[in-house]
Amino acid sequence: MRSHVHLTTHDLTKGYEAGPVVDGISLTVSAGQRLGVIGENGRGKTTLLRLLAGDLAPDHGTVTRHGSLSLVRQEMPFHEQEAVGDLLTEALHASRTALSELDSAAAPFDEQRYAEALAHAENIEAWDADRRADVALKALGADHDPATRLAHLSVGQRYRVRLACLLAERADVLLLDEPTNHLDAAALGFLTERLLRHPGVVVLVSHDRTLLDDVCTQLLDLDPTPDGEVRLHGGGYRAFKETKRAERRRWEQRFAQEAAEHDELAEKVDRAQSRLQDAWRPPKGASKHKRGTRAASKMRNVARRLDELDEHRVTAPPPPLRFTPPELTADGDLLHATPLEVPGRLVLAEPISLGAGDRLLITGPNGAGKTTLLNVLAGRIRPAHGTVHHAGKIALLAQESAFEDEDATAAQVCSRAAELGLLTAEDLARPVRHLSTGQRRRLELAVLLSGGPDVLLLDEPTNHLSIALVDELTEALLRTRAAVAVATHDRQMRTDFGRWRTVTPNSPSQSRETSVASEQVFY
Numbered sequence: 001m002r003s004h005v006h007l008t009t010h011d012l013t014k015g016y017e018a019g020p021v022v023d024g025i026s027l028t029v030s031a032g033q034r035l036g037v038i039g040e041n042g043r044g045k046t047t048l049l050r051l052l053a054g055d056l057a058p059d060h061g062t063v064t065r066h067g068s069l070s071l072v073r074q075e076m077p078f079h080e081q082e083a084v085g086d087l088l089t090e091a092l093h094a095s096r097t098a099l100s101e102l103d104s105a106a107a108p109f110d111e112q113r114y115a116e117a118l119a120h121a122e123n124i125e126a127w128d129a130d131r132r133a134d135v136a137l138k139a140l141g142a143d144h145d146p147a148t149r150l151a152h153l154s155v156g157q158r159y160r161v162r163l164a165c166l167l168a169e170r171a172d173v174l175l176l177d178e179p180t181n182h183l184d185a186a187a188l189g190f191l192t193e194r195l196l197r198h199p200g201v202v203v204l205v206s207h208d209r210t211l212l213d214d215v216c217t218q219l220l221d222l223d224p225t226p227d228g229e230v231r232l233h234g235g236g237y238r239a240f241k242e243t244k245r246a247e248r249r250r251w252e253q254r255f256a257q258e259a260a261e262h263d264e265l266a267e268k269v270d271r272a273q274s275r276l277q278d279a280w281r282p283p284k285g286a287s288k289h290k291r292g293t294r295a296a297s298k299m300r301n302v303a304r305r306l307d308e309l310d311e312h313r314v315t316a317p318p319p320p321l322r323f324t325p326p327e328l329t330a331d332g333d334l335l336h337a338t339p340l341e342v343p344g345r346l347v348l349a350e351p352i353s354l355g356a357g358d359r360l361l362i363t364g365p366n367g368a369g370k371t372t373l374l375n376v377l378a379g380r381i382r383p384a385h386g387t388v389h390h391a392g393k394i395a396l397l398a399q400e401s402a403f404e405d406e407d408a409t410a411a412q413v414c415s416r417a418a419e420l421g422l423l424t425a426e427d428l429a430r431p432v433r434h435l436s437t438g439q440r441r442r443l444e445l446a447v448l449l450s451g452g453p454d455v456l457l458l459d460e461p462t463n464h465l466s467i468a469l470v471d472e473l474t475e476a477l478l479r480t481r482a483a484v485a486v487a488t489h490d491r492q493m494r495t496d497f498g499r500w501r502t503v504t505p506n507s508p509s510q511s512r513e514t515s516v517a518s519e520q521v522f523y
């Protein structure tokens, strides 16, 4: 029934002052295909999704879409007054409209109108919409009272309500921009199943390697290639990574070979030129003149070869950003926490002690109180029972980043971000508001690490970061002298930190439902 659904782009192009971000992309995604979009932070993934959604106008090129559309954005702005019920009403709008159209076509009965309304309602499975929303909200742990204001939910809770609503809509074309950031294992399982069963088109931007492997039928790689064309790969993420590595190696080799040949030819031209000059000294005899003519034609040949080489020469492979973490020099005991309680939000039955080089993985489902625990350990939330004692410098990476002065340049916020390999020198010069979501998270990480912390508290550190940086960060966290406590749902990272000591806070109400933001006590 949905076989007509597809999404086609032709020469799709969009740029900002710094140059093109999406550069001449032509592709078709048909019903049943699930396209993963990957690339470094700031490569244009969000821009591409917004172009596909018609949310952003291209500089040139076209997007053709057959089928209804739903876009799950990377960030989630909301109004102060907005409640869970508002998102639900919006999500169920198409189904409810379809059903009321059916009712009005029935009385008085209008055969043609009724047939059309019926076909439409059947197509979008309108009768089932409320149940679908219910199932999705429960599966994502997001079944809050509809009257609950979004502002009173935690960041993760807000994202999960929105994702559940958008999945319940059952649009033909699903565009998802980093949908996994706030999902626990159960919620990820639901999302994976839902996407695998989706009869229409899926375009998924994600740094979740497991999800890409499990779900995608193809991967679109926006990172640079030798010929400047974006690449479409079949197969999962792991296969892609191998192909990409081999391609990069070939590219570097070819560039090095061509550069060597170029240097050699250029030297020959130089030599031939100076011989020619020698030869054109006032002639002393005929044979000398002949030599000069031969030298001139040889030089022309070499110069021609040089031109040919220059014409077809592969571009230099741009050096990838490489995270260079600072040496942290923590020493001795750094943090002690007694058993803790924050009413309604957190019960931690065991004490926590962190010394230099100690590692802690904070586990538990959505709503268990991991964020609350990290905030208490950081001294940002005062517990009702228990105490936290710091003997070292504490740094907390929050679940979602927010910068107060978005007009400041990245360099004004943290000039060391380039040296740490977190931003390029060009991006450092740009205002924070022009950076992509992942680039802002990189900047926040730079701020944190530049402060020379002894204890790193990281709340979902993989959120919005590129896969390459997640790998490098994992390495750095395994090595550092600082004490590290991490809360993460990222399945690969949890495997990588599988040997770490774990603590599981227990929210007294297992509070997937507890509203938190309004009652936070900061000091």
Ligand SMILES: Nc1ncnc2c1ncn2[C@@H]1O[C@H](COP(=O)(O)OP(=O)(O)OP(=O)(O)O)[C@@H](O)[C@H]1O
Binding pocket: 016, 017, 021, 039, 040, 041, 042, 043, 044, 045, 046, 047, 048, 074, 434, 435, 436, 437, 438, 439, 440, 464, 466
């Ligand atoms: N309004 C804007 N003005 C200028 N530059 C912008 C603007 N919006 C985005 N950019 C730039 O366009 C590029 C692509 O941004 P985009 O958000 O599409 O990247 P992304 O691949 O989604 O990154 P991330 O992985 O961090 O989410 C980035 O370099 C970004 O700084």
Ligand SMILES: [Mg+2]
Binding pocket: 045, 046, 047, 074, 177, 436, 437, 438
């Ligand atoms: Mg993005």
